[in-house]
Amino acid sequence: MERNFEKVEEILKKHGYEKKNLIKILLDVQKEYRHIPKEVVNYLSVALDIPPAKIFGVATFYAQFSLKPKGEYTILICDGTACHMEGSMSLIKAIEEEVGVKPGEVTQDLKFSLDKVGCLGACALAPAMVINGEVYGNLTPEKTKEILRKLKEGDDR
Template identity: 85%
Template sequence: MTRTYSKVEEILKKYEYKKEMLIKILLEVQKEYRHIPRDVVNYIGTALGIPPAKIYGVATFYAQFSLKPKGEYTILICDGTACHMEGSMSLVKAIEEEIGIKPGEVTPDLKFSLDKVGCLGACALAPAMVINDEVYGKLTGEKVKEILRKLKERKEEEQ
C-alpha cells in the first residue's frame, strides 16, 4: 500500500515545520494513524531535517507513543502498587477472557488493544483502567467484561 502524506503535511504545516514541535507532531500523527508508522517517521525526518533514529528515540522514550497499531479502543490497565494490591491482574484476566488479548496485543479487527502501565494516577479508584482517556475505577473482572460488552455493542450499532 502506498500512503499519501496529505494528513502528515497538514500536521507539519500546522506546526510550521518546526523541529521543536516534534512531540506535538508525533502526537497528532499517532491520533491520525493510531500509531506512528515507519514510513511516516522517515517522511517527518526528511521534512524537518531530523534523522529518523532521533525520531525513533523520542517515540520509544515516551510511553504514550506506539510504533505498532493500537486498537480503536485503547485499554490501559494500571498495575501500580495500589491497583496491583487491589487485583489489577484479575482485570487483565477478564479482558483476556472477553476479547482474547494479552497486554501488548491488539485484536485482529483492530477494535481493541491492551497495555499494562505502571501508574494511571488514579490510586483512590484502584483497581483502575483507562479506555480512550475515560477512567474506570473500583473495578472487578465482571465490571470490566460488562464495559467491554457495551463497547462492542456500541460499535456494532454504528456499523
Template identity: 90%
Template sequence: MERTFDKVEEILKKHDYERKNLIKILLDVQKEYRYIPKEVVNYIAVSLDIPPAKIFGVATFYAQFSLKPKGEYTVLICDGTACHMEGSMSLVKAIEEELEIKPGEVTQDLKFSLDKVGCLGACALAPAMVINGEVYGKLTPEKTKEILRNLKEGDER
C-alpha cells in the same frame, strides 16, 4: 502498504516544519493514525531534515507514543501498587478472556488494544482502568467484561 502523506503534510504545516515541534508533530500523527507508522517517520525525517533515528529515539523514549497500531479503544490497566493489591491482575485475565489479546497486543479488527501501566493516578478507585481517557474504577472481572461488551455492542449498532 501504500499511504498518502496529505495528513502528515497538514500536521507539518500546522507546526511550521519546525524541528523544535517534533513532539507536537508526533502527538498529532499518533492522534491521526493511532500509532506512528515507520513510513511516516521517514517522511517527517526528510521533511524536517533530521535523521529517522532521532525521531525513533523520541518516539521510543516517551511512553505515550507507539510504533505499533493501537485499537480504536485503548485499554490501559493500572498495575500500580494500590491497583495490584486490589486485584488488577484479575482484570487483565478477564480482558484476555473477553478480547483474546494479551498486554501489548491489539485485536485483529483493530478495535481494542491492551496495555498495562505502572500507575494511572486513580489509587482511590483501585483497581482501575482507562479506556480512551475515561476512568473506570472499583472494578471486578465481571464489571470489566461488561464494560468491554457494551463497547463492542455500541459498535455493532
C-alpha cells in the same frame, strides 16, 4: 505499505515545518494513525531534515508514543501497588477472555489494545482502568467484561 501523506502534510503545516515541534508533530501523527508508522517517520525525516534515527529515538523514549498500532479502544490497566493488591491481574484475565488480547497486544480488527501501566493516579478507585481517557474504577472482572461488551456493541456506556 503505500500511504497517502495528505494528513501528515496538514500536521506539518499546522506546526510550521519546525524541527522544534517534533514532539507535537508526533503526538498529532499518533492521534491520526493510532501509532507512528515507519513510513511516516521517513517522510517526517525528509520534510524536517532530521535523521530517522533521531525521530525513532524520540518516539521510543517517550512512553506515550507507540510504533505499533493501538486499538480504537486503548485500554490501560493499572498495576500499581493499590490496584495490584485489589486484583488488577484478574481484570487483565477478564479482558483477555472478553476480547482476546494480552498486555502489549492489539486485536486483529484493531478494535482493542491493552497495556499494563505502573500507575494511573486513581489509587482510591483501585482496581482501575482507563479506556480512551475515561477512568473506570472499583472494578471486578464482571464489571470489566460488561464495559467491554458495551463497547463491542457500540454503546459507549
